[in-house]
Every structure is written in structure tokens, then in C-alpha cells.
Amino acid sequence: MPQGESGADARSARPTMKDVAALAGLSIKTVSRVVNGVSTVDPELATRVQDAARKLGYRPNLTASNLRRSDGRTLTIGMLVEDAANPFSAALMRAAEDIARSRGVLVLFGSLDEDPARERELVEALLDRRVDGLVMVPAGRDQSYLAAEQQAGTRMVFVDREPGLLGADAVVSDNRQGAITAVEHLLAHGHRRIGYLGDQITIPTAAQRFDGYQYALEYARLPLDPDLVRHDLHSTEAAEEAVEQLLALPEPPTALFTSQNLVTIAACRALRRLRKHQEVAMVGFDDFPLADILEPGISVIAQDADALGRIAAQVLFSRLDGDTSATRTMTVPTRLIPRGSGELTPRSVRA
Amino acid sequence: MPQGESGADARSARPTMKDVAALAGLSIKTVSRVVNGVSTVDPELATRVQDAARKLGYRPNLTASNLRRSDGRTLTIGMLVEDAANPFSAALMRAAEDIARSRGVLVLFGSLDEDPARERELVEALLDRRVDGLVMVPAGRDQSYLAAEQQAGTRMVFVDREPGLLGADAVVSDNRQGAITAVEHLLAHGHRRIGYLGDQITIPTAAQRFDGYQYALEYARLPLDPDLVRHDLHSTEAAEEAVEQLLALPEPPTALFTSQNLVTIAACRALRRLRKHQEVAMVGFDDFPLADILEPGISVIAQDADALGRIAAQVLFSRLDGDTSATRTMTVPTRLIPRGSGELTPRSVRA
DNA sequence: CTGAAAGCGCTTACAG
DNA sequence: CTGAAAGCGCTTACAG
Numbered sequence: 001m002p003q004g005e006s007g008a009d010a011r012s013a014r015p016t017m018k019d020v021a022a023l024a025g026l027s028i029k030t031v032s033r034v035v036n037g038v039s040t041v042d043p044e045l046a047t048r049v050q051d052a053a054r055k056l057g058y059r060p061n062l063t064a065s066n067l068r069r070s071d072g073r074t075l076t077i078g079m080l081v082e083d084a085a086n087p088f089s090a091a092l093m094r095a096a097e098d099i100a101r102s103r104g105v106l107v108l109f110g111s112l113d114e115d116p117a118r119e120r121e122l123v124e125a126l127l128d129r130r131v132d133g134l135v136m137v138p139a140g141r142d143q144s145y146l147a148a149e150q151q152a153g154t155r156m157v158f159v160d161r162e163p164g165l166l167g168a169d170a171v172v173s174d175n176r177q178g179a180i181t182a183v184e185h186l187l188a189h190g191h192r193r194i195g196y197l198g199d200q201i202t203i204p205t206a207a208q209r210f211d212g213y214q215y216a217l218e219y220a221r222l223p224l225d226p227d228l229v230r231h232d233l234h235s236t237e238a239a240e241e242a243v244e245q246l247l248a249l250p251e252p253p254t255a256l257f258t259s260q261n262l263v264t265i266a267a268c269r270a271l272r273r274l275r276k277h278q279e280v281a282m283v284g285f286d287d288f289p290l291a292d293i294l295e296p297g298i299s300v301i302a303q304d305a306d307a308l309g310r311i312a313a314q315v316l317f318s319r320l321d322g323d324t325s326a327t328r329t330m331t332v333p334t335r336l337i338p339r340g341s342g343e344l345t346p347r348s349v350r351a
Numbered sequence: 352m353p354q355g356e357s358g359a360d361a362r363s364a365r366p367t368m369k370d371v372a373a374l375a376g377l378s379i380k381t382v383s384r385v386v387n388g389v390s391t392v393d394p395e396l397a398t399r400v401q402d403a404a405r406k407l408g409y410r411p412n413l414t415a416s417n418l419r420r421s422d423g424r425t426l427t428i429g430m431l432v433e434d435a436a437n438p439f440s441a442a443l444m445r446a447a448e449d450i451a452r453s454r455g456v457l458v459l460f461g462s463l464d465e466d467p468a469r470e471r472e473l474v475e476a477l478l479d480r481r482v483d484g485l486v487m488v489p490a491g492r493d494q495s496y497l498a499a500e501q502q503a504g505t506r507m508v509f510v511d512r513e514p515g516l517l518g519a520d521a522v523v524s525d526n527r528q529g530a531i532t533a534v535e536h537l538l539a540h541g542h543r544r545i546g547y548l549g550d551q552i553t554i555p556t557a558a559q560r561f562d563g564y565q566y567a568l569e570y571a572r573l574p575l576d577p578d579l580v581r582h583d584l585h586s587t588e589a590a591e592e593a594v595e596q597l598l599a600l601p602e603p604p605t606a607l608f609t610s611q612n613l614v615t616i617a618a619c620r621a622l623r624r625l626r627k628h629q630e631v632a633m634v635g636f637d638d639f640p641l642a643d644i645l646e647p648g649i650s651v652i653a654q655d656a657d658a659l660g661r662i663a664a665q666v667l668f669s670r671l672d673g674d675t676s677a678t679r680t681m682t683v684p685t686r687l688i689p690r691g692s693g694e695l696t697p698r699s700v701r702a
Numbered sequence: 703c704t705g706a707a708a709g710c711g712c713t714t715a716c717a718g
Numbered sequence: 719c720t721g722a723a724a725g726c727g728c729t730t731a732c733a734g
Contacts, residue, residue, distance in 0.1 A: 064711035
């Protein structure tokens with residue numbers, strides 16, 4: 001005979017609908033109706049259910065209801081970023097979290113550290129948990145392995161970088177235009193030798209920014225001097241060393257365009273050590289805290305990480321709500337913030 | 352007759368064990384054994400299952416297996432922090448993620464923004480999803496509502512702040528000692544009027560840091576001048592204004608102790624605007640990026656956020672592994688990093 | 703070593 | 719408006 005009394009193992013310590021039904025003297029179907037807010041329940045019975053639920057400390061088991069439910073929703077989405085501890089990733093996550101929360105959805109997260117193998121592992125781990133959808137900054141360049149999953153109905157939105165070999169929604173910054181704006185700003189202040197310091201060129205955003213750098217020089221009919229270009233600066237040390245090497249050239253650059261957050265900070269540090277921070281101009285891609293407080297303040301091309309994360313989540317939910325229009329890439333504009341470092345002029349001009 | 356063919360609705364597009372079993376011509380129990388790596392399966396049958404699974408793109412449904420499984424594990428934990436976008440919270444999350452990942456566990460996160468109501472909502476949302484455990488930075492001062500859940504077997508570890516009215520494991524920084532170290536450092540450099548700028552005093556860590564400030568002054572037999580103490584500086588504007596007011600006093604402080612990250616940064620900004628950053632000494636609680644590059648560099652009491660997050664996750668998993676020893680609070684030491692701002696001496700000493 | 707039956711906690715589809 | 723039966727995808731407990 002089913003009783004409110006449960007077995008001895010740990011899991012049964014948590015009351016179920018059956019326990020609530022037994023205490024209220026009703027069927028579990030009626031309890032289910034009350035828990036789910038179905039309006040066609042006798043108010044008196046509803047009260048009995050609510051009292052019993054409160055008394056037992058009953059909480060619905062979402063994972064069980066999801067299993068049987070026709071929409072199959074877990075009210076959970078997955079979010080994969082480069083590194084949860086990095087300010088840009090953290091801002092993306094927080095923005096997506098807020099959109100999700102407004103719909104009662106929670107976010108599972110994972111850091112990929114630019115490792116395609118990890119991307120696949122974590123995607124599988126998320127899918128095994130039957131997340132309703134995925135927001136991700138891809139680490140690899142090939143997401144075709146997700147095609148079957150997409151067919152199976154899992155919604156996915158890419159953010160910061162477009163997917164490779166897969167048609168899916170994406171929300172990205174206007175990287176190329178941002179880089180063009182940065183370089184043209186330096187050109188407008190009289191610079192003709194502008195160094196490029198960038199992250200791994202295999203990262204799509206890095207490639208797009210480098211492309212913008214090239215285009216701006218070409219448009220100004222200036223030659224691209226390969227000695228002034230340094231890629232693959234993934235560590236702080238590598239970036240600082242690259243700055244030192246560039247400035248030790250017979251014809252050193254009078255300005256630098258740094259294509260990413262950490263590279264920009266490393267360059268600041270190197271210029272200060274060389275005591276050239278009031279002399280060599282610099283514009284960085286990506287804003288960072290305290291950029292305004294340094295002397296000179298660091299001019300940057302700011303990305304709107306909040307908007308990227310927010311829009312990506314909104315697109316995901318609109319897909320979950322049934323939007324079946326063609327997938328597309330949305331571009332979020334960047335913004336030049338002049339703070340001093342980008343407005344330094346070369347000696348030749350100042351003289 | 353059960354066939355590999357499925358119905359038309361979205362969820363059935365994803366193959367189940369039943370589909371794999373049908374294709375392999377075996378029972379679903381055998382498929383289950385292979386999927387779970389049970390060794391007592393005929394190698395030939397195991398191969399048949401694996402082939403069928405690969406062909407269908409089968410992925411196990413973790414949420415279904417969890418429902419029936421005797422350990423009831425979801426391989427998912429919940430982590431609630433102050434704000435995922437804040438560097439300290441982000442570092443906690445990343446550290447916990449790494450520990451969890453090494454055990455095949457994923458992390459659901461949520462930001463509380465110091466709101467106790469949100470704390471309760473998100474805790475419920477996590478429990479409804481049957482997370483194996485919880486790591487949290489509590490927003491409210493009373494966690495007694497979790498007692499029943501703790502009884503029911505949910506493991507929980509508090510980080511950065513101890514729980515209120517609940518016996519549970521906690522991992523915290525040595526806030527009081529850190530504050531004492533900061534103030535004694537300033538005293539050792541000749542300061543006698545040291546201002547205190549802090550966040551809401553209702554936050555336990557803020558209270559502990561203020562306590563350390565008071566103790567250090569008392570130990571040095573110096574009076575505590577209430578004019579030099581400002582609490583509740585939760586916004587940047589409030590913090591900057593407080594600095595201005597303190598420095599406008601007839602007898603202004605010659606040094607400041609700022610009890611938190613954002614307050615420290617706001618104070619830097621205010622001192623720079625007043626052109627007193629080379630004159631008024633400062634030690635901040637909590638390190639932050641670029642603190643070393645400012646001029647002067649900002650001396651801080653650094654917390655080890657990585658260690659806090661890592662240890663909290665490790666304690667949680669040791670509990671999940673069956674450790675039933677008495678709950679306890681672990682304290683992670685802080686470290687003074689002198690960078691210049693804390694070593695400025697008051698005029699009277701320099702003269 | 704393999705499989706048919708029962709059940710995890712819930713919802714669906716259907717009678718009353 | 720209420721409830722008994724069946725089933726979501728899987729594992730347990732038990733036969734063979």
C-alpha cells in the first residue's frame with residue numbers, strides 16, 4: 001500500500017508527488033495539476049495539495065517532468081566560452097544569463113581554452129544533459145559535427161565568431177571595420193609606420209582584424225612592411241618581447257595596433273618599461289578596465305560584449321519559440337574611444 | 352512492433368537505446384551494459400552495439416539515467432556567485448569548473464547581485480534540476496532555509512562568506528588578518544590618520560575587514576576617528592565622492608585603506624583627479640589587473656580567488672564521495688603586495 | 703553472459 | 719473537475 005513513508009536510501013529523503021498525494025488524500029494527477037498551475041482544479045482541493053506540499057517541503061523534479069513532457073524542455077541552456085575568467089567571456093556569460101533568467105532558464109557553462117577537442121567534449125556533455133540550446137564561442141574551425149544535432153532539433157547560436165562548415169545563427173563584432181577605424185585613426189595623426197601585434201591568426205576574429213589592418217594601409221597606399229607584423233602572441237611574455245623587438249628595428253614603428261585585450265595590456269607594460277609610452281602611439285582592440293586611468297589613457301576599439309551576449313541569447317530563445325526564418329549573422333558595431341595613446345603624433349610631425 | 356523508425360515530433364528525432372537495440376538486434380539491457388562499460392558483455396555483441404550506436408549517432412540521455420540510477424547523480428553542480436562578470440566571481444567559477452570537469456561534472460551558474468530573494472529563487476531553480484551539490488557565495492545572512500535540503504542529502508559548500516544560521520562547510524579568505532596587515536603596513540610607514548572606505552557593512556567580509564581595521568588602530572593605541580570611516584560605498588560614484596569628502600576635511604587622512612576591489616579603483620580615480628595620488632598612501636583589499644602598471648603601483652592585500660574556488664569544489668566533491676566528518680571553515684591566507692601606493696609616507700615624516 | 707519485468711518521478715491521453 | 723493506465727529513456731533486481 002503506497003504510504004507517505006519512504007525507504008531508507010538518500011534519494012527517498014526528498015518527497016515526491018506521490019508523497020504529497022498520499023498526504024492530501026488525492027491522486028498524483030491532481031497534485032500534478034496544482035503544481036503546474038492548471039486552472040481547472042477545485043479550489044478546495046488545490047488548497048489541500050498546497051498545504052501538503054508545503055508541509056513536506058515538496059519541490060517538483062524538473063528532470064523527471066522533462067522526460068515525459070511533450071515539449072521536452074529542460075529549461076537549461078549551455079554556454080561555451082573561451083575562458084570564464086576572462087573579462088570578455090565573463091561579460092558574455094552574464095548578459096546571456098540575464099536573458100535566460102527572465103525566462104526561468106538556467107545556464108550551464110564551460111571554458112574551451114581555444115581547444116577544439118575540449119569543444120567537442122563539452123558540447124557532448126551538454127547534449128547528454130539535453131540542454132534546450134547552445135550559445136558558444138567556437139574554439140575549432142569546423143562545427144560540421146553539429147549538423148546532426150541541429151537536425152535533431154537542438155538550437156544553437158554562435159557568438160563572437162561564426163561557425164565553420166555549418167549554417168547557424170551568429171552574433172559577432174564588426175572586427176574588420178573596427179580594425180580599419182583603428183588604423184585610420186593612427187594614419188590621421190600622421191603615422192606611416194604602424195606595427196601590428198596580434199593573437200593566433202587561426203582565430204577568425206584575429207584574422208578579420210588583421211585583414212582590416214591590411215586594408216586600411218592599402219587604402220592609404222602605404223606598403224605593408226612584414227617586419228612590423230607579429231602574429232601568435234598568445235602569452236604576455238611573447239607580446240612584450242614582440243614590442244621590444246619592433247622598437248629595436250632600424251626603422252621602428254611610431255604607432256602600434258594591438259588586436260586583442262591581453263596583447264594591448266602586454267604592450268602597455270612593455271612601452272612603460274622602455275619609457276616610450278608617451279612617444280609611441282597605440283590603439284587596442286577591445287576595451288579593458290582602467291584603460292582610462294593610465295597615462296596616457298589607452299585609446300581602444302571597444303566591443304559591446306553585453307550586446308553580443310544578450311543578442312545571442314535572444315536569438316536562441318526566438319528560435320526555441322519557433323522562429324524558423326533563415327539563419328543569419330548579426331553584426332554588432334564597435335566604437336573608437338580616444339583616450340590619449342591613439343592621439344600621440346610621431347616625432348616627425350611634432351617637430 | 353517496435354521499429355527504429357520514430358514518430359514525427361521533434362524529440363523522437365534523437366535515437367534512444369531502443370533504436371540502437373533494434374538496429375543491433377539485441378535487448379536494450381545489453382545496449383545499456385555496453386554504453387555503461389560493463390565488462391561482462393560478449394565482445395562480439397559489444398561491437399554490434401557500438402556500430403549501431405555510431406550509425407544512429409546515439410548519445411545517452413543522462414537525465415533519464417539519473418532518474419532511475421541508484422546514486423541519483425546528475426553530474427551537475429550549481430554555483431552561485433555575486434556577479435559572473437566581476438573578476439573575483441569569474442575566477443571562483445573558473446577554478447571550480449576545472450575541478451568539476453576533472454570528474455566529468457558540469458556547472459550551472461547564477462549571479463545573485465547581493466539580493467537574498469534572488470539567492471532563494473536560484474537555489475530552488477538549482478534544486479529543481481537536482482544538482483548533486485551547491486557552491487555558493489551567499490547574498491543573504493540567513494541560510495537556515497537550506498537545513499531541510501541538507502538533511503535530504505544535498506551537499507553544499509559556502510565560499511568567500513560563511514553561511515548564516517546553518518552548519519555547513521565554508522572556504523574563506525582571512526579577511527580580518529588581511530585588513531590588519533594592510534593597516535599595520537600603513538602605520539609602519541608613519542601614517543596616523545588612516546581613512547577606511549568600505550562596501551555595505553552588512554556583507555560579512557566587509558564587516559571582518561572593518562573589524563581588522565579597528566583592531567589594528569586599537570593595537571597601535573590610536574583613536575578611531577569616525578570622520579575617517581565611510582561604509583556602504585556600493586557605487587563608483589559614492590566611493591569617489593567619499594574620497595573627495597575625506598580629503599576635504601580640516602585634518603584629512605594621509606592614507607586610505609579601501610576594503611574592496613571596486614572601491615579601490617574608484618579611489619584611484621578620485622586621487623588622480625585631485626592630483627594627490629603621489630601624496631596620499633593607499634592599500635586596497637583584493638588585487639586587480641593593471642594594479643602594477645599604474646603610477647604609483649597600487650599596493651594590495653591579494654586574495655587567492657583560484658584557491659578559494661578550487662578548495663570549495665574539492666570539499667564539495669569529498670562530501671559527495673562520502674566524507675562525513677564534521678563541517679568546518681577553511682581559511683585561505685591573503686598576501687600583501689607592495690607596489691608603491693602603500694609605501695608613500697606622510698608629509699610630516701618626509702619633511 | 704543475456705533479457706523480460708518493474709520502476710525512477712513525472713505527464714499524456716483517455717475515461718468517467 | 720478527477721483519476722487509473724501507459725509511457726518518457728533509462729537502470730535495477732531478478733531469472734534463465
